[in-house]
Amino acid sequence: MNAIDLEHLSLVRGNRTVLADIMATIRAGEFIGVFGPNGSGKTSLLHALLGLLQPASGSIRIFGKPTASESVEIGYLPQHRRDVGDLQVSGWDFVASAVHGSRWGLPLLSAADRRDVRRTLETVEAGSLAGRVLSEVSGGEAQRLFLAKALLGKPRLLLLDEPLISLDPRFQRTTVALVKRIQQATGMTILFTAHDLNPLLDAMDRVLYLGNGSAALGTVDEVMTSDVLSRLYDMPIEVLRHKGRIVVVSAHGEVEADAHRHHA
Amino acid sequence: MPIATMLEYDFMRTALAAGTIVATVAGAVGFFLVLRNLTFAGHALSHVGFAGATGAALLGANPLWGLLAFAVSGGVMMGLLGERLRGRDVAVGIILSLSMGLGVLFLHLYTTYAAQATALLFGDVLGVDPDVLQDLLILAILTLGGLGVIARPLLFETLDPELAAAKGVSPRLIAVLFLVIVAAAVAEAVQVVGILLVFALMVGPPAAALRITTRLTSGFLLSILFAVAVTWAGITLAYVTDWPPSFWIAALSTLIYALSFGKARIQHLAAAARSE
Numbered sequence: 001m002n003a004i005d006l007e008h009l010s011l012v013r014g015n016r017t018v019l020a021d022i023m024a025t026i027r028a029g030e031f032i033g034v035f036g037p038n039g040s041g042k043t044s045l046l047h048a049l050l051g052l053l054q055p056a057s058g059s060i061r062i063f064g065k066p067t068a069s070e071s072v073e074i075g076y077l078p079q080h081r082r083d084v085g086d087l088q089v090s091g092w093d094f095v096a097s098a099v100h101g102s103r104w105g106l107p108l109l110s111a112a113d114r115r116d117v118r119r120t121l122e123t124v125e126a127g128s129l130a131g132r133v134l135s136e137v138s139g140g141e142a143q144r145l146f147l148a149k150a151l152l153g154k155p156r157l158l159l160l161d162e163p164l165i166s167l168d169p170r171f172q173r174t175t176v177a178l179v180k181r182i183q184q185a186t187g188m189t190i191l192f193t194a195h196d197l198n199p200l201l202d203a204m205d206r207v208l209y210l211g212n213g214s215a216a217l218g219t220v221d222e223v224m225t226s227d228v229l230s231r232l233y234d235m236p237i238e239v240l241r242h243k244g245r246i247v248v249v250s251a252h253g254e255v256e257a258d259a260h261r262h263h264a
Numbered sequence: 265m266p267i268a269t270m271l272e273y274d275f276m277r278t279a280l281a282a283g284t285i286v287a288t289v290a291g292a293v294g295f296f297l298v299l300r301n302l303t304f305a306g307h308a309l310s311h312v313g314f315a316g317a318t319g320a321a322l323l324g325a326n327p328l329w330g331l332l333a334f335a336v337s338g339g340v341m342m343g344l345l346g347e348r349l350r351g352r353d354v355a356v357g358i359i360l361s362l363s364m365g366l367g368v369l370f371l372h373l374y375t376t377y378a379a380q381a382t383a384l385l386f387g388d389v390l391g392v393d394p395d396v397l398q399d400l401l402i403l404a405i406l407t408l409g410g411l412g413v414i415a416r417p418l419l420f421e422t423l424d425p426e427l428a429a430a431k432g433v434s435p436r437l438i439a440v441l442f443l444v445i446v447a448a449a450v451a452e453a454v455q456v457v458g459i460l461l462v463f464a465l466m467v468g469p470p471a472a473a474l475r476i477t478t479r480l481t482s483g484f485l486l487s488i489l490f491a492v493a494v495t496w497a498g499i500t501l502a503y504v505t506d507w508p509p510s511f512w513i514a515a516l517s518t519l520i521y522a523l524s525f526g527k528a529r530i531q532h533l534a535a536a537a538r539s540e
Binding site: 089 | 348410412413414415416417419420421422423424425426427428430433474475478479480533538
């Protein structure tokens with residue numbers, strides 16, 4: 001079964017066409033790394049999958065159904081995550097507040113809801129954070145709590161928008177490893193956007209590379225070539241491999257990773 | 265006056281009843297106000313309400329409804345403007361001073377009572393009319409009912425606005441609804457502590473509660489408990505000392521907030537000692 005089918009999908013933000021006539025099929029259970037320069041449509045694509053951005057043309061199907069009907073089964077980690085340093089709230093309450101969060105009424109949890117919160121905290125290996133206050137957790141720990149929220153309700157599709165932003169390299173590795181374990185344990189389909197593909201090389205099954213309105217989906221070897229990337233960047237690109245790392249360079253210097261980090 | 269005779273007076277029984285109703289609402293709504301870092305909005309809405317209250321008095325209407333109408337309109341406007349208000353301190357401040365200025369004008373035109381001005385500005389819980397008690401109760405039920413209806417998305421949006429927006433919670437709708445509820449709570453709080461001391465009931469107790477516990481349910485209940493306790497103790501001390509209840513409520517609110525720092529500090533030290 002396919003997790004995601006994009007057929008002739010075009011997305012428009014404001015007056016700008018971010019993606020034009022995209023075709024892509026992602027199989028259930030795949031771990032897809034989503035890359036591309038700033039403004040290439042990574043976040044727009046996730047928003048379209050969530051039903052927050054309507055396609056200008058073409059269609060999206062998630063597990064065979066249109067997006068809107070299926071959105072409850074999508075777990076989402078937004079790119080902009082609030083600074084939790086000012087919150088005198090426990091990790092448990094932080095995660096629990098997202099359970100059926102959009103429903104009106106009192107925020108009361110059923111026994112099943114509480115089990116769900118406990119399960120997600122354990123899944124992200126953050127059981128010990130339940131009793132800690134948010135203002136005193138580290139960036140990496142806060143990250144796990146955000147990830148726990150994305151797992152509430154056992155989604156079949158997990159959309160993670162730049163989970164590695166503002167994490168130091170050690171936490172980047174542990175985050176990728178954690179997401180990989182979640183994929184293996186649950187069979188969830190995962191879309192993981194990032195600026196640098198190197199931390200994800202061992203974890204991801206395939207690469208979705210966006211740029212210049214179009215997309216390339218395939219294995220690392222299929223996508224990370226001079227031909228494909230030159231088309232996506234609309235300029236001559238070279239792909240260098242060095243000690244297991246992949247570096248994307250143009251005539252103007254390195255275009256990946258550090259070149260974007262100041263936007264984070 | 266001896267404390268034993270306190271409950272023999274109608275005005276004391278009315279004051280305690282009004283204080284309990286108002287403090288419950290203030291503690292409950294104030295908890296979310298502090299959690300959302302919106303305490304200044306509570307202050308602002310009370311100032312906007314001043315013009316409404318004095319305007320209503322001038323027209324011979326109940327000042328409570330005038331206050332409520334102005335504060336609610338102010339709340340809706342603030343909610344709609346939302347993010348655009350950020351960094352507009354000057355514009356907001358000018359609107360607030362205009363409201364207070366209008367309030368003074370209306371009071372001037374309504375020459376009969378200077379006491380009315382003091383009661384509005386600093387509160388006069390011992391002078392609450394027993395007839396107003398029923399209005400306060402109805403308003404309290406509506407306010408808490410409204411808070412109950414929006415509590416879940418409000419909390420979700422407060423703690424994680426980005427995820428809430430992605431799950432279909434409208435930040436603007438939540439902001440408007442919440443500020444309307446804040447406006448109603450402010451209108452209630454003014455009856456006890458007055459426009460200038462709204463912080464004493466709506467910010468002090470919840471801020472202390474949030475420092476003492478990190479669990480939301482206990483924090484919420486503690487906030488109400490603190491607000492009610494401060495109000496009861498304030499009214500009692502006013503009876504005994506003949507000093508204004510608003511002074512005592514403001515002083516006790518400050519005290520409870522100061523003590524919460526001590527409590528948090530002790531917990532911190534205890535946690536540090538455990539981890540060693």
